[in-house]
Amino acid sequence: MDQSAYAPDPPDAELIVRCLEGDETAFELLFQRYRDAVYGYALRMLRNATEAEEAAVEILERVFANLPTFRIDHEFRPWLYGIARNECLMRLRRSRKLQQLEMAARAAGEHEPATDAPELSEEAAAIRTQVDALEEPYRETVILAYFQGLNSREIAGILSTNENTVRTRLARALRMLRERMEGDA
Numbered sequence: 222m223d224q225s226a227y228a229p230d231p232p233d234a235e236l237i238v239r240c241l242e243g244d245e246t247a248f249e250l251l252f253q254r255y256r257d258a259v260y261g262y263a264l265r266m267l268r269n270a271t272e273a274e275e276a277a278v279e280i281l282e283r284v285f286a287n288l289p290t291f292r293i294d295h296e297f298r299p300w301l302y303g304i305a306r307n308e309c310l311m312r313l314r315r316s317r318k319l320q321q322l323e324m325a326a327r328a329a330g331e332h333e334p335a336t337d338a339p340e341l342s343e344e345a346a347a348i349r350t351q352v353d354a355l356e357e358p359y360r361e362t363v364i365l366a367y368f369q370g371l372n373s374r375e376i377a378g379i380l381s382t383n384e385n386t387v388r389t390r391l392a393r394a395l396r397m398l399r400e401r402m403e404g405d406a
Contacts, residue, residue: 233297259305265364266309276312280305299378351401359394366391
């Protein structure tokens with residue numbers, strides 16, 4: 222093995238090239254690097270730990286299956302989050318259909334299913350509730366920026382919009398959150 226195989230924190234591009242060459246260690250490093258972030262994104266988007274876990278596995282499987290199509294001259298994170306976003310939106314659409322069926326079943330006398338949301342502090346729960354209540358483009362932008370740590374350029378690429386739109390959405394979302402939080406106080 223060459224010296225780059227022992228680099229303590231190789232860049233994504235290097236790991237991708239090594240993955241494509243069949244290096245299982247590079248695959249494991251890339252997987253470890255993004256596993257928690259992908260799960261966190263899925264959890265915030267889907268609001269269900271079990272569903273997020275399943276989605277994260279599916280997302281990472283799709284990422285690695287599609288790695289040969291990744292253009293090495295592009296950034297990896299926005300590409301990864303684009304795949305994650307598509308998977309989560311697909312699951313949300315499917316979930317909305319299931320919710321409609323569940324509502325019809327409850328109306329017919331069945332009980333509401335239990336939730337598996339993790340316990341949060343009162344303040345964290347209030348913030349999460351307010352973020353969850355934001356309209357879709359604002360909620361998703363807040364999640365990508367503040368929970369996933371992506372910059373405006375990366376978010377713009379994922380959402381197929383421009384950076385000014387991302388900044389505007391963030392500013393409006395923060396204003397809405399501030400107003401709602403002050404209204405609850």
